[in-house]
Amino acid sequence: MFDIHTHILPQLDDGSGSWKETMDMIRDGIKDGIKGAVCTSHVFKVLNKELEEQYILRFNELKKRVRQENIKFRLWLGSEININAKFDLKFSIATYNDNKKYMLLELPMSDYPHHVDELLFQLSLQGITPILAHPERNTVIMQKPEIVENFIERDVLIQVNSGSITGIFGRRVRKITLDFINKGFVHFVASDCHNYGNRPMLLSKAYKVVQNICGKQRAELLFSINPSRVILGESIDSYMKGGITSNKGWQQYLHSIVKRVKKGG
């Protein structure tokens, strides 16, 4: 499993509060079966050179510490950009692993800004595929879940939180999330971890729930394959078009992509 939404870089946002907490979160993730993560600290208001430099510095320090402690865990850099924030795609942290293809966008928790459609259109003109972070937690979408279907029709990809599946945000969020998964509206599950205590880097419990409902291949797709493709900057739907039907073919495919993401990126 690879976690494409985390707040493990310390003291940059409302995520990890210290290097100790960051390392504890990573150790937790490794025990849970997570092989690597993308650091996606918040961009609340503006993404500028100063912020980019700050995030890169902190990220490089994390990589150094992980190496020094001989921890086997892959790390990549990106960010989680609020849909109301000012940003420019020239900044390396605007897209995953600076791939100029995928970016993580967040809606406000209780609002659905009018300029969303225009923004998505502008991004698509620039070849960017937006990944919408945890729409199941937005109160407007909770009232009108069909909004998510409209997003998918416009080639927006959907990420839900592992905690939404396991129920840490309540029964209603859990129900909506499972409904999205059942309808095939979800492309990724990520932890959106914020701390060591109640928002940890854990995915395996949610993986088991998805596996029980939709089978192992679907779970692998949402927790490993699609996240790997985002990190590598590869197309998400090519697997679907690839027509992998046999179990052997699937195993070979899974093995090859996990090997590539561990090596490269």
Ligand SMILES: [Fe+2]
């Ligand atoms: Fe987040």
